[in-house]
Amino acid sequence: MTQNPQPIPPVFHIDVSATSARSSVPASQGLDSGETVHLLRQVVAGQERQNKLLEELVQMMTAVQRQRATELGQWRQANPGLARECRTAAQALSEVQTQFLRNLTEEVNENAEALQDGDFMLTEFVDRFGPRLAHLNGVLQMLTQLSNPTPTNSAQ
Numbered sequence: 776m777t778q779n780p781q782p783i784p785p786v787f788h789i790d791v792s793a794t795s796a797r798s799s800v801p802a803s804q805g806l807d808s809g810e811t812v813h814l815l816r817q818v819v820a821g822q823e824r825q826n827k828l829l830e831e832l833v834q835m836m837t838a839v840q841r842q843r844a845t846e847l848g849q850w851r852q853a854n855p856g857l858a859r860e861c862r863t864a865a866q867a868l869s870e871v872q873t874q875f876l877r878n879l880t881e882e883v884n885e886n887a888e889a890l891q892d893g894d895f896m897l898t899e900f901v902d903r904f905g906p907r908l909a910h911l912n913g914v915l916q917m918l919t920q921l922s923n924p925t926p927t928n929s930a931q
Contacts (some may be wrong), residue, residue, distance in 0.1 A: 786898065847920060862922035870914050879904050 851858045880901065889896040 847923075850921070851924075858922055861918045865915060865918035865922050868911070868918060872911055872915055875908065879908070 882904070883890065886900070887895065888899055
């Protein structure tokens, strides 16, 4: 296969010199200053709309988080004994999770090549550890949220 030595014409030209070479660029190739200003104003308006939408999204998420924290605080005040039991259970379950993760990592380290080479082995590994890990994490997260002390106003 031979290469064609013909150069490819440039798509556009950028002048980085101190003096302007604007007169060398035909008007049909560039934008006049009025069009550029108009396009820049449209870009700024779009960015302002995006910023406003992002601010509204943050406000909504903050309101939902505050509502959730209020509900959890009320539940903890109504069930102080159960909240303490959740804390104890979360600590115990955290130790179980640590041991489970040790077993999982040992399994990965012992069978790394088989997991990389065989789709069957990877599927078996995910089936064996995946659901238990996901459920364990979910239960531990719930117990932790229910057992955490109510945050003070300065922490919020």
